[in-house]
Amino acid sequence: MADLRTNLAGIESPNPFWLASAPPTNSGYQVQRAFEAGWGGAVWKTLGDPILNVSSRFAAVSFNGQRVAGFNNIELITDRPLEVNLQEIYETKKRFPNHTVVASLMVEPQQEKWHEIVKRVEEVGVDGLELNFGCPHGMAERGMGSASGQVPELVEKQTYWVKEAAQTPVIVKLTPNITDITATAEAAARGGADAISMINTINSLAGVDLDSWNTIPHVGGKGAHGGYCGPAVKPIALNMVGECARSPRINVPISGMGGVSNWQNAVEFMLMGASNVQVCTAAMHHGFRIVEDMIDGLNNYLDEKGIASVQDIIGKSVPKYSDWGNLDLNYKIVARINNDVCINCNKCHIACEDTSHQCIDMLKDDQGNSYLEVREEDCVGCNLCSIVCPVDGAIDMVEVESEHPPMTWNDRQAAIGSLQNPSADPIK
Amino acid sequence: MSDYKEYLSEREQIDLMFEKGYFIKNVQENLSGAIVTFEKNGSETETLHIKTADARKYFSNLLLATSKRLIL
Numbered sequence: 001m002a003d004l005r006t007n008l009a010g011i012e013s014p015n016p017f018w019l020a021s022a023p024p025t026n027s028g029y030q031v032q033r034a035f036e037a038g039w040g041g042a043v044w045k046t047l048g049d050p051i052l053n054v055s056s057r058f059a060a061v062s063f064n065g066q067r068v069a070g071f072n073n074i075e076l077i078t079d080r081p082l083e084v085n086l087q088e089i090y091e092t093k094k095r096f097p098n099h100t101v102v103a104s105l106m107v108e109p110q111q112e113k114w115h116e117i118v119k120r121v122e123e124v125g126v127d128g129l130e131l132n133f134g135c136p137h138g139m140a141e142r143g144m145g146s147a148s149g150q151v152p153e154l155v156e157k158q159t160y161w162v163k164e165a166a167q168t169p170v171i172v173k174l175t176p177n178i179t180d181i182t183a184t185a186e187a188a189a190r191g192g193a194d195a196i197s198m199i200n201t202i203n204s205l206a207g208v209d210l211d212s213w214n215t216i217p218h219v220g221g222k223g224a225h226g227g228y229c230g231p232a233v234k235p236i237a238l239n240m241v242g243e244c245a246r247s248p249r250i251n252v253p254i255s256g257m258g259g260v261s262n263w264q265n266a267v268e269f270m271l272m273g274a275s276n277v278q279v280c281t282a283a284m285h286h287g288f289r290i291v292e293d294m295i296d297g298l299n300n301y302l303d304e305k306g307i308a309s310v311q312d313i314i315g316k317s318v319p320k321y322s323d324w325g326n327l328d329l330n331y332k333i334v335a336r337i338n339n340d341v342c343i344n345c346n347k348c349h350i351a352c353e354d355t356s357h358q359c360i361d362m363l364k365d366d367q368g369n370s371y372l373e374v375r376e377e378d379c380v381g382c383n384l385c386s387i388v389c390p391v392d393g394a395i396d397m398v399e400v401e402s403e404h405p406p407m408t409w410n411d412r413q414a415a416i417g418s419l420q421n422p423s424a425d426p427i428k
Numbered sequence: 429m430s431d432y433k434e435y436l437s438e439r440e441q442i443d444l445m446f447e448k449g450y451f452i453k454n455v456q457e458n459l460s461g462a463i464v465t466f467e468k469n470g471s472e473t474e475t476l477h478i479k480t481a482d483a484r485k486y487f488s489n490l491l492l493a494t495s496k497r498l499i500l
Contacts, residue, residue: 329485377432404489412488415495416455 002302003309004295006040008275009169009194009253011128013100015040016266016298016310017291020257020278021104021130021173023075024288028088032095037288038295041100043278046077046132047085047121048106048144059206059217061232070232071281072206074217074224076138077106082120090124101125102171106132106144109154111161118165128168131159133184134175134200136227146175146200152187159191169194171255174240176202176233181240185250196244197255197278199237201227230281234259238272242321245273262290263297270310271317325413328406333381333397335360335374341394344370348385348395356384376400431480438483441476442490450474452491462487 004015018041019025019034026045034042053076061070078085093101103126107113118129132139133149140147148154155172162170172188174181176199185196203225207216215223237258244250256274260266261282269277282290302310337348337360349372352360359378363371374385386395442464450466453473457463461479464487468474478484 330489375432378430404493407485407489407492411492415488415492416457418495419452419454419491 002299002307003311004040004299004302005309006276006311008255009128009171011041011100011102011169011195013040013276014098015295016270016276017294018042018100018102018255018276018278019283020280021046021132022280022284023073024280024283026078027080028092031088031092031101034283034288034291035092035096035099038291039099039288040276041102041127043102043104043130044085044089044126046104046106046135047082047117048077048139050079050081051076051138053079054219056217056219059226060230061206063232066231068230068281068285070204070206070228071230071284072204072217072226072228073201074137074219074226077104077132077135082117086120086124089121089126093125093127100127102128102130104130104132104173105162106135106139108142108144109148109158111164114158114161115165118162122167126168128171128194129162129166130171130173130197131162132173132200133158134173134198136175136177136201136203137225146177149173149175149184149200150178152183155184156187156191159188159193163192171195171197173197173200175200176236176240176258180243182243182247182250185244185247189250189252193252195253195255195275196250197257198240198244199233199258201229202233202236204228229258230285231259231261234261234265238268241269241274242272242318245315245318246321263294263301266294266298267301267313270313271315272321273315273318275311275314325410326408328408329412330402330404330407332400332402333383334376334379334400335381335383335385336376336396336398337372337374337385338394338396339371341391342372343391343394344372345390346372347388347390348372351384351388356380356382360385431482435480435482435486438476438478438480439486442478442483442487445474445476446490451494452487455487455491 006013006016017039019039021043025031025042031042057073057075059072060068063069103121105117107117135145139145159172170193172193174184188196205225241254241256253275254273255276256269257278260277260279266277349360349362357380359375361373363373386397389395445466450468453467454465455462462484464476464478466474
């Protein structure tokens with residue numbers, strides 16, 4: 001049995017699976033049920049001045065039969081008085097002292113407001129604080145959430161104010177609704193954040209009803225943008241985690257979230273630099289007990305790899321993530337079709353012929369049977385044929401040995417530049 | 429002509445330049461590809477217009493190999 005304990009900036013947890021701040025962590029009843037199911041931690045639904053919500057709050061995008069490929073919500077932060085939440089946090093920590101409870105916080109960008117809520121929340125024994133600079137709807141219109149999180153100066157200043165009062169580790173949760181998330185991640189680090197977490201939800205509109213022309217969801221015939229999450233956002237989140245993890249200017253641990261739905265996703269986030277993961281949509285879709293499969297799967301994976309502790313995988317893929325200019329232009333793969341597996345559906349041929357590089361020929365053998373063959377010299381290794389192929393093992397992407405050593409775009413441009421600048425030209 | 433055949437043709441022209449003792453003197457890249465200027469004996473120059481992506485990679489590899497050899 002591998003050691004699944006994690007440590008995020010001093011916040012210890014029995015396993016890396018936390019519930020993210022969201023509807024599943026709205027109350028002590030829910031969080032305690034989650035802990036009974038096996039979740040290692042929970043970030044309590046954001047505390048602040050209790051809000052008023054609308055009815056009709058969630059919508060999901062289904063794709064080709066997959067329910068909840070993406071999830072959209074227009075629910076705001078907690079609508080319960082702070083005292084009620086604090087009492088339940090206290091009771092939860094008392095009952096589950098070894099599980100992690102982090103309080104998500106959101107107040108107006110004023111020093112005294114941050115000081116007040118930090119002190120009151122820490123009094124009941126939370127393990128850490130997460131500053132919600134990410135919620136993109138409702139609260140942002142009031143200057144909070146992503147409205148704060150999109151301005152690096154506000155991220156830095158508010159983090160600094162929190163750190164003035166905080167005794168527990170401070171996690172800054174970042175919005176993806178920004179061109180370069182490393183800018184706000186750096187600002188959080190400059191403000192003294194002990195850790196960052198990402199991503200919050202992405203501005204979204206789930207759909208429009210073709211009959212009523214109402215937005216989905218709508219509130220009495222009127223809609224507003226919400227926050228998008230779930231499996232569809234995972235690639236966006238994974239990149240943002242990776243970008244922050246590889247930045248030399250961001251030296252704080254990361255709590256990763258955004259579409260984490262199973263143990264495999266969790267491993268991906270941790271390999272890309274996350275010290276743990278937070279989950280919401282998958283729990284809302286399938287219930288708290290999905291964590292059992294997550295724990296079992298992660299444990300089995302580590303055991304099979306001979307890895308003693310989950311902490312040993314954190315960031316292992318980060319050195320493999322770089323800029324395009326550092327990729328090897330001489331690395332080459334080509335498609336090879338296994339005709340004994342191929343069902344001759346011709347999807348690869350159509351995809352290649354219509355939208356890629358026209359290198360898959362439809363041929364006939366001596367008996368008149370159809371088969372497909374790749375002209376490898378024309379194949380650019382785009383992967384499209386293997387992506388659209390419905391049969392596992394019918395198309396392999398095979399590495400072809402290069403006659404040249406690795407050459408990156410940056411290498412190439414430096415060599416060409418040296419020709420045009422004789423003083424730096426090594427061959428003259 | 430397929431891209432591959434065009435590449436082979438351009439590669440042949442590049443190889444020919446090197447066989448004749450030319451080396452790459454200058455590369456100008458523009459919307460039409462790369463204009464590669466070769467030089468021999470400090471004065472004789474020849475120019476190739478290289479269009480295909482693979483051939484532009486090819487002369488870049490040769491340029492890089494040459495510069496590395498000279499550094500060593």
